[in-house]
């Protein structure tokens with residue numbers, strides 16, 4: 001195959017080998033070298049597709065050093081492909097330093113489209129997909145996790161998290177505490193695999209199902225959270241919200257909500273509820 005000399009970014013299946021594209025196989029066969037997160041893990045995938053290209057390890061601990069060596073391969077006219085253990089490289093996976101170094105060095109970087117757990121799960125979640133924010137993994141320490149969620153609490157976009165099965169219960173619990181038990185979430189587990197499951201509902205309901213059923217605490221998980229929104233009858237003009245925030249600097253929330261409601265002719269309860277939701 002005639003290939004432009006480049007670093008190729010090649011997604012691989014997230015569970016179902018049928019999702020390997022013919023172009024991915026062609027590129028992996030055609031390059032001189034494949035950089036893998038784990039050469040043993042990827043060796044199985046490559047041999048399944050009859051690809052015998054040389055591999056080299058590129059992971060979080062050696063990426064910067066390896067990047068220079070890979071640029072030297074490109075300079076010698078050798079194309080290189082980057083794969084990760086599963087899905088799209090660089091998406092909660094190594095590759096960022098390599099890609100930026102290859103670009104800075106003036107070589108082509110050619111991406112192939114393909115499997116990515118976040119996008120695949122989002123597409124079937126039923127949550128708004130016009131705007132979303134991919135947040136990777138939540139911190140494992142409780143305080144850091146709560147702080148991160150607090151910072152995202154009023155984000156109107158759908159939030160996408162990767163989660164490990166042994167932390168899912170903790171993360172859902174922190175979500176109930178920080179975002180409120182009625183926030184809509186979708187937990188996508190084992191996407192593209194035999195036990196693919198989507199649990200949808202209020203975060204308190206999903207937490208209950210997960211706590212009750214140990215099978216829900218197995219496998220790989222994408223957790224998606226509906227963005228912050230007020231219901232139609234609670235929608236508030238920005239000027240009223242701004243007044244409420246200012247008044248809250250001097251007054252208790254109840255009093256501030258009553259005054260702001262009078263000034264702007266909006267419902268006192270809606271302002272009060274908003275204040276509680278955002279922690280004024």
Ligand code: SAM
Pocket residue numbers: 014015084086087088089090091092093115116117118161162163164188189190191192193220221222
């Ligand atoms: N680069 C990968 C991608 O494009 O999706 C993600 C790599 S990240 C290290 C691995 C995490 O992705 C898992 O812990 C899980 O949260 C999510 N994930 C990967 N495969 C999945 C699947 N089949 N179903 C649900 N989540 C998955």
